[in-house]
Amino acid sequence: MMHDFTLRVAGESGEGVITVGETVARIAAREGLQLVTFRTFPAEIKGGACMMQLRLSDQKISYHGEKVDCLVALNQAALDENFPDLKEQGVLLCEAECDVIEDGLSATVYKVPFERIAVREIGSRISKNIVVLGVLAELLAIPKPRVEEFLAEKFAKKSEAILDHNMQALEKGICFARENFSKREGFGFPPGKPERHLLMTGNEAIALGSAAAGVKCFFGYPITPASEIMEWLAVHLPRMGGKVLQTEDEISAICAVAGASWAGEKAMTATSGPGVSLMSEALGLLSIAEIPAVIVDSQRGGPSTGLPTKTEQSDLMLAIHGSHGDAPRVVIAPTSVSECITMMGAAFYFAEKYQMPVIVLVDQALSARVETVKPGIVEEIPKSSRLRAQAPAEGNFARYKLANSPVSPAAIPGTDGCEHMVTGMEHDEFGNFACDDETHTAMTVKRFRKLEEIEHDPLTQNLCQSIGEGRADIGVVTWGSSAGPVEEAIAEARRLGISVRGLVPKILNPLPHAQMKKFFSEVNRVIVPELNFTGQLASQLRATYRVPTISLTKIKGVPLEPSEIVAKIIEATDGLQQRSARRYGRAR
Amino acid sequence: MSTAPTIDYEKIKGVHKIPLEELYTSGHRTCQGCESATTMRGFIKAAGSRTVVTGATGCMYVANTSYLTTPWIVPWMHTQLGAGGSSAVGMAAGLRALKRKGKIKDEKINVINFSGDLGAGDMGIGGISAALQSNYDLLIIMYDNESAANTDIQATGLSTYGAQTTFTPPGTKHPIMQRRWKKNVAGMLAVGHPTCRYVATACATYPPTDYLNKVRKALEIGGPTFIHTYDPCPKGWDYHPRYSNELGELGIKCGIYPLYEIVDGNIIYTYDARKTGKGRIPVKEFLTKQGRFDHLLPEHFTYIQKMVDEMWDEWQMPGVAPIKGILKARI
Numbered sequence: 001m002m003h004d005f006t007l008r009v010a011g012e013s014g015e016g017v018i019t020v021g022e023t024v025a026r027i028a029a030r031e032g033l034q035l036v037t038f039r040t041f042p043a044e045i046k047g048g049a050c051m052m053q054l055r056l057s058d059q060k061i062s063y064h065g066e067k068v069d070c071l072v073a074l075n076q077a078a079l080d081e082n083f084p085d086l087k088e089q090g091v092l093l094c095e096a097e098c099d100v101i102e103d104g105l106s107a108t109v110y111k112v113p114f115e116r117i118a119v120r121e122i123g124s125r126i127s128k129n130i131v132v133l134g135v136l137a138e139l140l141a142i143p144k145p146r147v148e149e150f151l152a153e154k155f156a157k158k159s160e161a162i163l164d165h166n167m168q169a170l171e172k173g174i175c176f177a178r179e180n181f182s183k184r185e186g187f188g189f190p191p192g193k194p195e196r197h198l199l200m201t202g203n204e205a206i207a208l209g210s211a212a213a214g215v216k217c218f219f220g221y222p223i224t225p226a227s228e229i230m231e232w233l234a235v236h237l238p239r240m241g242g243k244v245l246q247t248e249d250e251i252s253a254i255c256a257v258a259g260a261s262w263a264g265e266k267a268m269t270a271t272s273g274p275g276v277s278l279m280s281e282a283l284g285l286l287s288i289a290e291i292p293a294v295i296v297d298s299q300r301g302g303p304s305t306g307l308p309t310k311t312e313q314s315d316l317m318l319a320i321h322g323s324h325g326d327a328p329r330v331v332i333a334p335t336s337v338s339e340c341i342t343m344m345g346a347a348f349y350f351a352e353k354y355q356m357p358v359i360v361l362v363d364q365a366l367s368a369r370v371e372t373v374k375p376g377i378v379e380e381i382p383k384s385s386r387l388r389a390q391a392p393a394e395g396n397f398a399r400y401k402l403a404n405s406p407v408s409p410a411a412i413p414g415t416d417g418c419e420h421m422v423t424g425m426e427h428d429e430f431g432n433f434a435c436d437d438e439t440h441t442a443m444t445v446k447r448f449r450k451l452e453e454i455e456h457d458p459l460t461q462n463l464c465q466s467i468g469e470g471r472a473d474i475g476v477v478t479w480g481s482s483a484g485p486v487e488e489a490i491a492e493a494r495r496l497g498i499s500v501r502g503l504v505p506k507i508l509n510p511l512p513h514a515q516m517k518k519f520f521s522e523v524n525r526v527i528v529p530e531l532n533f534t535g536q537l538a539s540q541l542r543a544t545y546r547v548p549t550i551s552l553t554k555i556k557g558v559p560l561e562p563s564e565i566v567a568k569i570i571e572a573t574d575g576l577q578q579r580s581a582r583r584y585g586r587a588r
Numbered sequence: 589m590s591t592a593p594t595i596d597y598e599k600i601k602g603v604h605k606i607p608l609e610e611l612y613t614s615g616h617r618t619c620q621g622c623e624s625a626t627t628m629r630g631f632i633k634a635a636g637s638r639t640v641v642t643g644a645t646g647c648m649y650v651a652n653t654s655y656l657t658t659p660w661i662v663p664w665m666h667t668q669l670g671a672g673g674s675s676a677v678g679m680a681a682g683l684r685a686l687k688r689k690g691k692i693k694d695e696k697i698n699v700i701n702f703s704g705d706l707g708a709g710d711m712g713i714g715g716i717s718a719a720l721q722s723n724y725d726l727l728i729i730m731y732d733n734e735s736a737a738n739t740d741i742q743a744t745g746l747s748t749y750g751a752q753t754t755f756t757p758p759g760t761k762h763p764i765m766q767r768r769w770k771k772n773v774a775g776m777l778a779v780g781h782p783t784c785r786y787v788a789t790a791c792a793t794y795p796p797t798d799y800l801n802k803v804r805k806a807l808e809i810g811g812p813t814f815i816h817t818y819d820p821c822p823k824g825w826d827y828h829p830r831y832s833n834e835l836g837e838l839g840i841k842c843g844i845y846p847l848y849e850i851v852d853g854n855i856i857y858t859y860d861a862r863k864t865g866k867g868r869i870p871v872k873e874f875l876t877k878q879g880r881f882d883h884l885l886p887e888h889f890t891y892i893q894k895m896v897d898e899m900w901d902e903w904q905m906p907g908v909a910p911i912k913g914i915l916k917a918r919i
Contacts, residue, residue, distance in 0.1 A: 042654075048617070048654065221711075222706075222736045222739040222740075222742035222755070223739060224738075224739050224740075227739050227740060227742060227754070230742075230755060231740075231742075231754045231755060231757075234754075234755050234756070234757060234765070235757050235759075238762075244755075246742070246743055246755050248710035248711055248713075248745060249669075249670060249710065249711040274668075274669075304668070305645055305649075305666070308650075
């Protein structure tokens with residue numbers, strides 16, 4: 001049987017909500033459990049409502065859970081907002097002063113005066129979160145030595161007194177819970193496994209993945225929610241012999257990437273939607289000059305500043321089409337934190353092998369969520385290298401040679417005998433400016449043929465995940481971080497007896513046509529759930545495959561929930577039955 | 589130059605004479621001890637209600653518009669990160685056109701843009717430069733808290749040398765990761781725009797009323813004008829919020845942040861840090877009060893002190909242009 005437990009901690013930002021969540025997450029990872037988390041951020045600098053949700057399991061999970069088993073609410077506002085998400089038989093742990101309407105309530109309510117314990121018995125308001133942790137440790141059967149071990153590590157660099165203080169707070173919390181509440185059997189932490197997992201956020205995974213893929217130059221500009229990528233690389237990349245440079249804006253960042261990459265190094269930048277908007281012109285330069293580059297776009301609610309701390313998947317069209325002219329680029333979208341690592345390898349593989357820009361689409365929810373990752377995953381990263389040029393025996397070096405392969409050997413500037421021009425203007429084989437129609441056509445075809453080659457690349461074949469096999473009534477296609485809830489929804493719909501399967505393309509430009517076409521021929525109706533208003537993947541599918549699609553869109557700044565997708569699947573099934581009834585008469 | 593009507597402001601002599609009317613009120617969520625909020629509150633008090641404000645993205649934009657609320661009583665508009673100067677030009681041009689066509693009363697309406705050090709000093713400097721070459725009445729205030737504070741304290745081109753930020757984390761092997769010396773934005777703009785009649789540097793709380801009078805002077809003189817304010821930030825500079833005002837004062841007294849105004853090409857030092865001793869205190873007194881410099885070693889303090897001393901003692905125009913002398917032409 002699968003053990004599954006969901007915990008949510010909610011309160012005011014700065015109250016230590018995230019510390020509680022992260023501590024539980026780290027202990028769980030050490031206990032050998034798998035976990036996915038989700039957290040919201042206020043857009044304020046300090047204060048504002050925030051919450052962290054963790055789902056623990058002894059098996060692989062890809063979604064942070066819809067309803068929670070245990071809710072910890074540190075103030076009334078947090079309680080009111082999060083209470084509807086508590087399971088019927090769940091446990092509510094709240095500050096003693098909160099009002100809970102207990103009539104007809106089937107959930108267990110525990111009221112704890114967290115603040116009073118922290119202030120009166122420990123003597124500091126800041127220890128409140130550790131008291132919460134103590135109560136949780138007792139209620140959820142979190143092994144106490146583990147918590148102590150963790151606190152000792154966390155406060156190792158602080159003074160002895162601070163550690164003592166926190167240990168006391170933990171003890172008070174445990175004692176309070178032991179004296180006042182009865183523990184529920186089998187509730188809380190699933191039993192651990194003798195294996196250990198790494199715990200990291202999507203942004204850390206992206207940074208780690210790119211470092212493992214051999215990135216040597218990173219240029220960036222701070223932007224929520226992608227800043228942590230640069231923050232991680234600023235610490236670690238110099239040790240690996242790389243360079244991190246903060247530029248004065250995103251235009252400089254991408255142009256610096258172009259420079260570093262042209263000079264022969266693997267280079268990348270990371271930004272969010274507003275940054276990609278600024279980079280659009282340079283994307284065209286990278287395409288026409290055939291320079292490899294990796295751009296990470298951690299999407300947030302838009303347009304303009306939009307919802308800077310909330311998630312959305314609304315940059316797909318920008319990623320595929322942004323920039324003027326016909327400027328091909330590769331767009332890939334990882335679906336989980338583990339994939340953030342391996343897909344960064346894929347990004348550099350495509351960029352270096354095909355000499356073109358690659359955009360990695362993640363979103364705020366994926367960037368910020370903490371997930372368990374199996375150790376040694378960096379071994380799975382594909383190796384990447386650029387086709388290097390040899391000086392020609394005679395004549396000039398043709399950097400953009402029109403040959404069978406659309407990829408021409410590249411030369412590091414300054415290589416003897418390989419002198420060539422790199423320009424944003426349309427050029428002939430040698431890089432000389434040429435604006436005649438023949439050259440423009442031939443060169444545009446050359447650049448777009450790369451996409452065809454990528455479609456048949458062995459690596460691309462692995463970049464499409466199929467959920468279920470064979471014929472089905474309903475097919476669900478989605479991308480990016482929405483894959484987690486879709487997977488859960490499909491499992492749930494199957495339990496309800498609906499014939500449904502799913503497909504998650506992880507490469508969105510070019511689309512994996514063979515798998516897509518096969519999928520569309522095997523399903524009757526296609527639902528496309530995604531986090532944007534216009535149904536961007538759905539319109540892309542309609543335009544490419546001429547399949548009718550049912551869009552399920554959401555722009556609430558939070559990820560899709562499995563129940564929403566299940567409802568849509570049921571709605572589509574009803575539609576199918578009605579259609580067959582119209583055509584063949586009602587079943588009697 | 590434009591012949592637009594002007595407002596005659598009175599010089600504020602002493603804190604008791606500061607206008608009581610609040611045009612930047614409650615409804616913001618800035619941190620405790622936020623000096624930039626004082627800067628906002630100050631300039632709008634000085635400018636008065638006939639003012640339109642535009643703000644580029646930055647912590648003061650995020651904190652001033654959360655939960656669908658805003659502290660601004662005057663009309664206010666948000667603009668993109670690097671668009672501080674251009675938004676002010678657009679606003680001023682629009683108002684001028686409306687006045688010329690007789691759609692609105694021909695009176696002086698102040699256009700003020702506030703941008704952070706990242707928005708104005710790094711990304712938007714091109715737009716501000718263009719605005720200072722225009723002939724519109726506008727004032728650009730760059731509030732400088734030496735970091736990108738809305739995205740969790742990243743370094744900018746205006747961060748002090750050696751400061752710890754999330755993009756410049758110090759380690760034992762390389763204690764100095766912020767290796768760039770602070771960009772001299774006010775000096776650069778003053779030197780590069782001969783027709784701009786007023787450029788000043790200020791601090792919201794020290795010397796008292798100095799900043800407010802500088803805002804009034806800028807608006808009175810008219811045309812495109814620029815003020816750079818120095819805003820200690822408890823979160824980014826890592827100190828207790830109660831010391832915000834004190835740190836601003838120390839920054840000026842130690843000479844790391846020169847205080848001056850340039851009116852029609854004449855420079856007036858509003859705090860004279862040219863002489864050491866009573867005039868200029870050691871830089872260390874300012875740096876050691878902040879957590880972001882905790883990792884500095886004695887040689888770093890010496891280096892920073894040397895650079896500051898050089899600015900005051902050797903530059904021909906301290907704080908404005910790093911020109912030490914005129915050599916004879918070698919032709």
